[in-house]
Amino acid sequence: MWRRGVPFTLERMITTSALTKSYGDLPVVRDVSLRCDPGTITGFLGANGAGKSTTLKMIVGLVRPDRGTATIDGRPFVQLPNPSRVLGTLLDASAMHPGRSGRSTLTIAARLAGVHLRRVDQLLDLVGLTAAADKRVGTYSLGMRQRLGIALALVGEPRALILDEPANGLDPEGIAWMRRLLRDFADHGGTVLLSSHLLHEVQASADHLVVISGGAVVAAGRLDDLLASSSIVVRSPDPRALGAALTAARIDHAVGPGDAFTVDVCGGRITTEVLAAVARDHHVLLTELRPSDSHGLEQLFFSLTAYRPANPGEVAA
Amino acid sequence: MTTSFPLATPVAPAPSPSVIPFSRLVRVEWTKATDTRAARWLLTLVALSTAAILTVPVVAPSTFDQTHASYLRVAALGLSILLPVVVILTFTGEWSQRSVITTFTQEPRRNRVMNAKLAVSLLMSGAGALVGGGLAAAAIAAATASGRSLEANLGVGAVASYACYVMLNVLAAVALGALLQNSAAAISATFALPAAFALIGTASSLVSEWIDMSTPWNWVLQNDWGGHLPQIIVSTVFWVVLPLAAGLWRTTRRDVG
Numbered sequence: 001m002w003r004r005g006v007p008f009t010l011e012r013m014i015t016t017s018a019l020t021k022s023y024g025d026l027p028v029v030r031d032v033s034l035r036c037d038p039g040t041i042t043g044f045l046g047a048n049g050a051g052k053s054t055t056l057k058m059i060v061g062l063v064r065p066d067r068g069t070a071t072i073d074g075r076p077f078v079q080l081p082n083p084s085r086v087l088g089t090l091l092d093a094s095a096m097h098p099g100r101s102g103r104s105t106l107t108i109a110a111r112l113a114g115v116h117l118r119r120v121d122q123l124l125d126l127v128g129l130t131a132a133a134d135k136r137v138g139t140y141s142l143g144m145r146q147r148l149g150i151a152l153a154l155v156g157e158p159r160a161l162i163l164d165e166p167a168n169g170l171d172p173e174g175i176a177w178m179r180r181l182l183r184d185f186a187d188h189g190g191t192v193l194l195s196s197h198l199l200h201e202v203q204a205s206a207d208h209l210v211v212i213s214g215g216a217v218v219a220a221g222r223l224d225d226l227l228a229s230s231s232i233v234v235r236s237p238d239p240r241a242l243g244a245a246l247t248a249a250r251i252d253h254a255v256g257p258g259d260a261f262t263v264d265v266c267g268g269r270i271t272t273e274v275l276a277a278v279a280r281d282h283h284v285l286l287t288e289l290r291p292s293d294s295h296g297l298e299q300l301f302f303s304l305t306a307y308r309p310a311n312p313g314e315v316a317a
Numbered sequence: 318m319t320t321s322f323p324l325a326t327p328v329a330p331a332p333s334p335s336v337i338p339f340s341r342l343v344r345v346e347w348t349k350a351t352d353t354r355a356a357r358w359l360l361t362l363v364a365l366s367t368a369a370i371l372t373v374p375v376v377a378p379s380t381f382d383q384t385h386a387s388y389l390r391v392a393a394l395g396l397s398i399l400l401p402v403v404v405i406l407t408f409t410g411e412w413s414q415r416s417v418i419t420t421f422t423q424e425p426r427r428n429r430v431m432n433a434k435l436a437v438s439l440l441m442s443g444a445g446a447l448v449g450g451g452l453a454a455a456a457i458a459a460a461t462a463s464g465r466s467l468e469a470n471l472g473v474g475a476v477a478s479y480a481c482y483v484m485l486n487v488l489a490a491v492a493l494g495a496l497l498q499n500s501a502a503a504i505s506a507t508f509a510l511p512a513a514f515a516l517i518g519t520a521s522s523l524v525s526e527w528i529d530m531s532t533p534w535n536w537v538l539q540n541d542w543g544g545h546l547p548q549i550i551v552s553t554v555f556w557v558v559l560p561l562a563a564g565l566w567r568t569t570r571r572d573v574g
Contacts, residue, residue, distance in 0.1 A: 061425045062418060062573040078425040081336040089422045095415035099353040112337060112345050112423045126325065152419065154325055181325050188326045 012074070013038050013160045013191035014087075019058050019068035021051075028054045030216040031068070036193045036208070038159070041186045043206030043223070044195040051215040052195040053091070056164050060089055072160065084113045084156030090163045093149035098138030102129050102148050105137060106155060113156035123151040142169030150178065160191040167201050179205045228265075228291075234275050235260035235288035245282035251275070262292055337424055342433035343440075350407045350437050359403050367395030367449055371456040378460070384468040386475045388457050390538055392449035393482050400445045400483070401490030404438040405503045408494030408564075417573055427569045435491060442487035446480045478540035485534055489556040495564025498571070527551045 014036040021029040029051040036042045046052050057063040059070040061078040072080060072087050080086050096105055106120045124133045127147040137145065146169045153161055161182070167175050182192050182205060196202050202209060202223075209226055211219040219226060236242035239259045246253045246261065251270060253261040263270055272289050279286045350356060371391055374381035381387050408431075411417045424430050457467055490507050497503040511530055518525030518532070525532050526548050533552040536545040 057573065060422050062421060064570065064572060080425075083425060084423045091418050091422070092415065095418045097349075097353065097410070097414045097416050099355050104352055108345055108348060109419065109423065111348075112341065114337065114341065156423075185325050190326075 012036075012071075014042075014059065014070075014072055014162070014193055016055070016059060016070040017068055019055060019065050019070060021054055021058060021063065021065050028215050029058065029065075030214075032212065032215070032217055033068075034193075034210045034217065034220065036160070036191050038189050038191050039186055040208050041182055041192040041194065041206045042208040042210060043202030044193060044210050044212065045199065045202045046195070046197060046212035048197050050197075050212045052197075052212060053164055055212070056089075056091060056162055056193070056195060059162065060087070060091070062091070082114065082156070084109070084158065085115075086156075086158055087160045087162060088153035088156060088158035089161070090146075090149040090153040090166055092164065093142065093145040093168070096137045096145060096148070099136055101134045101136055102140070102144075103133040105148065106151055109152050109155045115156060119155065119157075123154060126154075127151045143171060143174060146170055147174070150181075159189070161185065161193070163192070163194040165196060166194055167196065167198070175201070228268075230265055231292040232263045232265060232270065232272055232275060233257070233260050233288060233290055233292045234263060234279075234286060236279070236284050236286055238284060241282070241284045242279070242286075245278055245284050248282065249278045251278065260288060337429075339429065339433065342424065342429055343436045346407070346430070346433040346437045347440065349411075350403070350434075350441070356403070356406070359399065359406070363396065363399045363403060363445065364448055364452070366399055367392055368452050368455075370395035370398075371452050375456050375460050375463070378465065382468075383460065383465055385453075385457055385471040386540075388453045388460075388467070389450065389471065389475065389479050391456075392453040393446075393479050393538055395452075396445050396449045396483050397486040400441065401486055401507050402504055404441055404487050405490045405494035405507060406500060407434050407437060407441075408491060409498055409500040409503050412498045413500050415573075421573060428565060431495065431565055431568055438487055438491045439484065442484045443480070445487070446483045449483065450476075450479075475540045478537055478542075482534060482538040485530075485537065485553065485557070488561070489530065492557050492560035492564060495568060496560045498564075498568070528555055530556050 012035055015034070017033050019029055019032045020027075032051070032055050034042070034044075044052050044055070054063055058065045058068075059072070059077060060083075061076070070077065072083070077083060077087070100108075103120060103124065106123060107117060110117055110120050121130075121133075124130050127150055129144060129147055129151070132140065132144060137148065140148065146166065150163075150166065153163065163182075166178060170178060182194070186192050186207075194202075194205065207223055209219070209221065209223050210217055234242065234246075234253075235258075239261070242261060243253070243255075246263070251263055251274075252266075253263045256262060263275060265271070272291070275289060276286065278284075351360065371388065374383070374388060374391055381391060411420055420430055421427055460467055490503075493506050493510075494503045497506060514524060514529040515531050518529040527533070528551070530552050533545060533548040536542065537549060542549070
C-alpha cells in the first residue's frame with residue numbers, strides 16, 4: 001500500500017483492555033480488548049446491539065466501564081488536557097442542537113478546541129456544507145448531519161478518529177468520498193476506529209478488523225488474514241488419480257464439491273502452489289485449483305455474529 | 318470532489334497541549350445559552366414580563382408602596398418568573414438535545430463544564446438584575462412624570478439585597494436543572510415545589526420560616542436580614558446547596574447513552 005512518510009510513529013494510539021459493562025443484569029460489553037495503531041483504519045464490525053456504541057463511548061469516558069481500561073495516546077481519555085486536539089469523535093450525528101446553524105455548531109466546537117476560526121469555513125467547504133452553513137441543523141437531512149459530524153470530528157486537527165457508523169445516511173457518492181478521506185487520514189499517520197454493522201462497508205474501508213458479537217470480540221486481525229481462505233478446491237478429470245496423489249503426499253482431503261476435492265490449508269502450509277507441484281509430480285492433470293471461499297468474510301461474519309439470545313425466550317429490542 | 322484532504326491531515330502533536338482555560342469554557346457556555354432563536358425569545362420574554370409587571374405600580378398606585386425600593390422589588394418578582402427557566406435550560410437543554418455527547422468529549426472533566434454553566438447563570442442573574450433595575454428606573458420615571466412623588470429610599474443595602482434575591486432564585490433553578498437533567502421536569506419543579514412548600518408552610522411555621530423559600534428569601538428582598546440570617550442560610554442550603562451538590566455528583570457519574 002502506498003504510504004507517505006509518517007510524521008510520528010507512536011504505536012498504540014487507541015487501546016482498550018478488558019472493557020466490560022452491564023446494564024442491570026444484562027451484559028452489554030464483555031472483556032473487549034482492542035488496539036489501533038497509527039496509519040491504520042480499524043473496522044469495528046457487529047450487528048446492531050452487539051455493543052459497538054457502548055464500547056466506543058467507554059473509550060471516550062461517556063460511559064463508565066464496570067471493569068477494564070481504555071487509553072488514547074497512552075493515557076485515559078478523561079486525562080487528555082484538550083481531548084479534541086488528539087481524538088476526533090463522531091458518535092451520534094443526531095445529537096446536535098436543532099436550533100443552531102451548522103456554522104454556529106462548528107464554531108462553538110472550534111472555540112472550545114482553541115483552533116483558528118478560519119478552520120470552520122475550511123471544514124464546511126471540505127464536507128460540502130458551505131451553501132447550507134447558515135441553515136439550522138434541524139432542517140438538515142441525516143446525510144448533512146453526518147457530514148457536519150465529520151467536520152466536528154476533524155475540528156481540533158486530531159491524530160485519531162473514532163466514528164460510530166459514519167456511513168449512515170450518506171449517499172453512495174458521499175460514502176466513497178468519506179472512504180477516501182479516511183484512507184488519506186490514515187496514510188498520513190492518522191489512526192481511525194470506525195464501527196459499522198455493514199460488512200461491505202468495513203471491507204471497503206478498513207485494513208484491520210475487530211468483530212464483536214453479544215458484547216464480546218469474536219475475531220480480530222488484519223483484514224487480509226481474516227479474508228484468507230481456509231481451504232482450496234482442486235479438481236481433475238481423473239479424481240481417483242488425484243486422490244491417490246494427495247494421499248501419497250500425505251495431504252488431508254475431502255471429497256466435494258462434486259467430483260473435486262477440498263483441501264485444508266493447514267495454517268498456510270498447503271498452498272495452491274504446493275498442490276500444483278504434487279499434481280505435476282504424479283502426472284495428474286488439473287482443471288481447477290483455487291481458494292474455496294469466494295465470500296470468506298461474509299461467511300465469517302454471519303457465523304460469528306449469528307443471533308444468540310442472552311436469555312432464551314426474551315426478544316431483543 | 319477533491320481527492321486530497323489537507324484539512325483532514327493529522328498533524329504532529331503539540332509539545333505540551335494545555336488544558337482548556339476556564340474563561341474559554343465560560344465564553345462558549347455563554348454563547349450556547351444565548352445564540353439560538355429560542356433562547357433569544359426567552360430572554361426577550363424575561364424583559365417583557367418584568368416590564369409588564371412594573372406597569373402595575375405605575376397604573377395602580379394603591380397596589381404597591383410608591384417608593385424606589387418598592388419598584389425595585391416588583392422588578393425582582395418579575396425577573397423571578399422566567400429568568401429561572403432560562404438558566405434551567407442552560408443545564409438541561411444539552412441532555413435533551415443530547416449534545417452533551419459533544420460537550421463532554423471536548424471537555425471530559427464534567428465538573429469544569431458544570432462550573433462554567435454555573436458561572437454563566439450567575440452572569441445572567443447579574444445581567445438580569447441590571448435590566449430589571451433599568452426597567453424599574455423607567456417605571457419610576459413614568460410614575461414621576463404622571464405627577465406623583467416617589468420616596469427615594471434606595472441605599473446600597475437595598476440594591477445589594479435585590480441582586481441577592483434575583484441570584485438566589487436563579488441558583489435554586491440551577492440546582493434543580495443540574496439535579497433533574499430534564500427540561501420539562503426541572504421547569505415544572507421550579508414552579509411546583511415552592512408552591513407545595515408554601516402550602517405545607519401554612520400548616521407549619523417551622524417549614525414556612527426555615528424551609529419554604531418564600532418567607533426567608535422575602536426577608537432578603539426586603540433587606541430585612543436582622544435576626545433572620547439563620548433561616549435564610551438554612552433555606553438556601555435546602556434549595557441551593559444540597560440539590561446542586563447532588564446534581565454535580567449525578568452529572569459526573571451519569572452514563573451518556
